[in-house]
Amino acid sequence: xxxxxxxxxxxxxxxxxxxxxxxxxxxxxxxxxxxxxxxxxxxxxxxxxxxxxxxxxxxxxxxxxxxxxxxxxxxxxxxxxxxxxxxxxxxxxxxxxxxxxxxxxxxxxxxxxxxxx
Numbered sequence: 062x063x064x065x066x067x068x069x070x071x072x073x074x075x076x077x078x079x080x081x082x083x084x085x086x087x088x089x090x091x092x093x094x095x096x097x098x099x100x101x102x103x104x105x106x107x108x109x110x111x112x113x114x115x116x117x118x119x120x121x122x123x124x125x126x127x128x129x130x131x132x133x134x135x136x137x138x139x140x141x142x143x144x145x146x147x148x149x150x151x152x153x154x155x156x157x158x159x160x161x162x163x164x165x166x167x168x169x170x171x172x173x174x175x176x177x178x
Contacts, residue, residue, distance in 0.1 A: 066147050074154035077137060084130040091122050 098116055102109065144154065 063148065067149060067152060070144060070147065070149055070152070070154050073140065077133070077140060080133055081130075081137065084126070084133050087126045088123070088130055091119065091126050094119055095123065 095116075098112070098119060101107075102112065144150065144152075
């Protein structure tokens with residue numbers, strides 16, 4: 062039964078990470094589009110009056126995209142709780158390393174220059 066749970070959890074983790082990456086890409090691309098619209102307008106010497114509706118629509122996408130990203134992060138934390146409940150704490154399902162707050166300690170420490178030498 063543990064093997065089936067682990068296989069299921071790995072499949073979910075793979076999909077989750079893909080969705081997270083897609084959300085990050087969406088946020089970045091919306092920001093780039095907003096920049097291109099603004100910078101392109103000024104360099105093309107186009108009146109600010111032209112295209113305002115498009116600016117407003119693209120501007121409305123940004124907070125929505127960030128909200129979606131927040132929801133997938135919330136789901137990530139909830140799935141981490143599921144991982145614990147399913148007895149899979151010993152497995153790193155995402156392929157990366159655990160975050161410092163999940164381990165209870167920071168991976169690096171700040172030291173004075175004299176202590177580092």
